[in-house]
Amino acid sequence: MSDDNRKRAGSGSGGRHGPKKQGSGPSRGNSSKGRGGERGRGGDRSHRQDRQRGGASTGRQPQLKDPRAVALDLLTSVRERGAYANLELPSLLRKAKLDERDTSLATELSYGTTRAQGQLDRIIAKAAGRSPAKIDAEALDVLRLGAYQLLYTRVAQHAAVDTTVELAKREGLIRAAGFINAVMHKITAHDLAGWTQILQQGITDPFERMAIGTAHPEWIVRAFANALGKDAAELPQLLAADDARPKVHLAARPGAITAEELALITGGDEAELSPYAVHLPSGSPGELEPVKEHLAAVQDEGSQLVALAAANMPLEGEDSGRWLDLCAGPGGKATMLGALADIAGAEVTAIEVAAHRAKLVEGATDGLPVRVKVADGRKPGLEPGFDRVLVDAPCTGLGALRRRPESRWRRSPDDVTELTALQKELLASALELVRPGGVVVYATCSPHLPETVSVVNDAVRRHSAELLDVREGLPEALAGEEGPWVQLWPHRHGTDAMFMCALRRSDA
Numbered sequence: 001m002s003d004d005n006r007k008r009a010g011s012g013s014g015g016r017h018g019p020k021k022q023g024s025g026p027s028r029g030n031s032s033k034g035r036g037g038e039r040g041r042g043g044d045r046s047h048r049q050d051r052q053r054g055g056a057s058t059g060r061q062p063q064l065k066d067p068r069a070v071a072l073d074l075l076t077s078v079r080e081r082g083a084y085a086n087l088e089l090p091s092l093l094r095k096a097k098l099d100e101r102d103t104s105l106a107t108e109l110s111y112g113t114t115r116a117q118g119q120l121d122r123i124i125a126k127a128a129g130r131s132p133a134k135i136d137a138e139a140l141d142v143l144r145l146g147a148y149q150l151l152y153t154r155v156a157q158h159a160a161v162d163t164t165v166e167l168a169k170r171e172g173l174i175r176a177a178g179f180i181n182a183v184m185h186k187i188t189a190h191d192l193a194g195w196t197q198i199l200q201q202g203i204t205d206p207f208e209r210m211a212i213g214t215a216h217p218e219w220i221v222r223a224f225a226n227a228l229g230k231d232a233a234e235l236p237q238l239l240a241a242d243d244a245r246p247k248v249h250l251a252a253r254p255g256a257i258t259a260e261e262l263a264l265i266t267g268g269d270e271a272e273l274s275p276y277a278v279h280l281p282s283g284s285p286g287e288l289e290p291v292k293e294h295l296a297a298v299q300d301e302g303s304q305l306v307a308l309a310a311a312n313m314p315l316e317g318e319d320s321g322r323w324l325d326l327c328a329g330p331g332g333k334a335t336m337l338g339a340l341a342d343i344a345g346a347e348v349t350a351i352e353v354a355a356h357r358a359k360l361v362e363g364a365t366d367g368l369p370v371r372v373k374v375a376d377g378r379k380p381g382l383e384p385g386f387d388r389v390l391v392d393a394p395c396t397g398l399g400a401l402r403r404r405p406e407s408r409w410r411r412s413p414d415d416v417t418e419l420t421a422l423q424k425e426l427l428a429s430a431l432e433l434v435r436p437g438g439v440v441v442y443a444t445c446s447p448h449l450p451e452t453v454s455v456v457n458d459a460v461r462r463h464s465a466e467l468l469d470v471r472e473g474l475p476e477a478l479a480g481e482e483g484p485w486v487q488l489w490p491h492r493h494g495t496d497a498m499f500m501c502a503l504r505r506s507d508a
C-alpha cells in the first residue's frame with residue numbers, strides 16, 4: 001500500500017464498501033465519493049470534486065448487475081482488505097444476482113485479472129509511461145480489468161475500451177477516465193505476444209524472460225526451478241499449470257462413503273492417488289448433497305495424501321490413539337485425520353492459533369473424535385507422548401497458486417524468512433510432543449526449498465531427528481516417487497505442490 005493509500009484507508013473512508021461518512025456524499029452506487037483523489041501528482045482537490053460531481057450526475061444504481069463491476073469489487077477487496085479471491089467472489093456473485101453468462105464472465109475477469117496482475121502492471125507501465133505506483137489505485141484496478149480483457153480474452157477491442165472507460169465514470173473516476181481511455185488505446189497497439197516481446201527486449205536471463213512470458217514474479221520462477229532441481233526442464237509445464245483451471249477435488253469421508261459411491265452420486269471420476277479422492281471438472285461443490293451432509297468435503301488430493309501419511313506411517317510400538325494436528329485451521333486435514341482416527345479408535349487433538357480458524361475446525365470436524373484447542377503450536381501446553389503429530393505448517397502457499405490467484409503477486413521473498421523461522425519452531429515443538437517411536441509428518445503447500453528440505457534438514461541436524469521414508473504411509477500409487485520425502489506437482493500429479501516428509505525422535 002502506498003503512503004497515500006494508507007492515509008486513505010486510515011481516513012475512515014472505508015474504500016468502496018466503506019461506511020458512509022457524514023457529509024461525504026451519497027454512498028454505494030455513489031460510494032466512491034469521499035474516497036480521496038488521484039495518487040501522487042493527481043491527488044488534488046479538483047479531482048475529488050470532479051469525482052463527486054461525476055458520481056452524482058451518473059446516478060449509479062446501488063444494485064450490481066454488471067459483471068465488470070463485480071470483478072472490480074473483487075479487485076478492490078483483494079487490494080484493500082487483503083481478501084482471498086476464491087473466498088470473496090462467491091459472496092459478491094450471490095449479491096449481484098447475475099445470470100449464468102454474466103456470472104462466468106465476472107468469474108473469468110476476477111480470477112484472470114488477479115492472476116495476471118503483475119504482468120498487466122508491466123504493460124500498463126509501458127503504455128502509461130509511468131510506474132503503476134504513480135497511478136491512482138482505483139484507476140489502476142479499472143485499467144487492469146480493461147487490459148486483461150484486451151490481452152487475455154476475446155472481448156472485442158472497442159467493447160473492452162468503451163466498457164472500461166464507462167466503468168471508470170460510473171465509479172466516479174471522472175478525471176481519470178481520459179487517462180484510462182488513452183492508456184487503453186495504447187495497449188490496443190499490440191496483442192499479448194507483442195507486449196511480451198517488448199517487455200523481454202534486452203533481457204537475456206532465462207528466468208527473467210520466463211517470468212515475463214508466464215506472468216509470474218521472477219523470484220517464484222527461480223524458487224520453482226530450484227525445487228525442481230534435476231527436473232528443471234519441466235519448469236514451463238509447472239508455470240503453465242498455475243494458470244490452468246483446477247479441477248474440483250472432493251474427499252470422501254473415510255468410513256462414511258467410498259470414493260466409488262461419491263463418484264457415482266456426483267458424476268465425478270475416482271482419482272488415482274488418494275483412495276478417497278473424486279475429481280469433478282468444475283461446478284459449485286458446496287451445492288452437492290454429499291458435501292452438504294458432511295459425507296464429503298472439498299479438498300485437494302495432495303492434502304488428502306498428507307493426512308493419510310500422518311494416519312498410516314508405521315510406528316514403533318502400539319498406537320495408543322493419541323494423535324495431534326498442530327496447525328489445524330481451517331480443518332481440511334483434521335477432518336480427514338478425524339475420520340481415520342474414528343476408524344482406528346484414536347482421538348485427534350487439533351491446535352490452531354487463530355480463534356476464528358479454530359471455530360472452522362470445530363465446524364468441519366463436528367461428530368468426529370477431534371478436540372479443538374486454541375493455542376500456539378510452539379507452546380500448546382499439552383502433555384507430550386503423542387503417537388502421531390501432523391505439522392501442516394503455515395507457508396508461502398506457492399504450491400497452490402492455481403487455486404489462489406492473488407498469491408503470486410501478494411507474497412514476497414521477505415515472507416520466507418519469517419515463515420521458515422516459525423516452521424522450524426513448530427517442527428521442534430512437534431518433535432518434543434511426539435513419543436519415542438512415534439511419527440511426525442511435516443507438510444507445506446509450497447515446494448520452496450527453504451520451507452521444505454531446509455526446515456527438515458535443520459530438524460535432523462539440531463534435534464537429531466531421524467528422517468523416515470514417507471512413502472511407507474502413502475498409497476501404492478506413490479511408490480515410484482523418489483523418497484524419503486515426497487514433493488507433489490500440479491503438472492505431474494494434478495495436485496497442489498504439496499511437500500511431505502516423516503520424522504522420528506532420535507531417542508526412540
Ligand SMILES: C[S@@+](CC[C@H](N)C(=O)[O-])C[C@H]1O[C@@H](n2cnc3c(N)ncnc32)[C@H](O)[C@@H]1O
Binds near residue numbers: 333351
Ligand atoms: C497451512 S494452514 C493449515 C491447513 C490445515 N491443516 C487444513 O488442512 O485445513 C496453517 C495454519 O496454521 C495456523 N498457525 C499459524 N501459526 C501457528 C502457530 N504458531 N500455532 C498453531 N497454528 C498456527 C494458521 O493460522 C493456519 O490456520
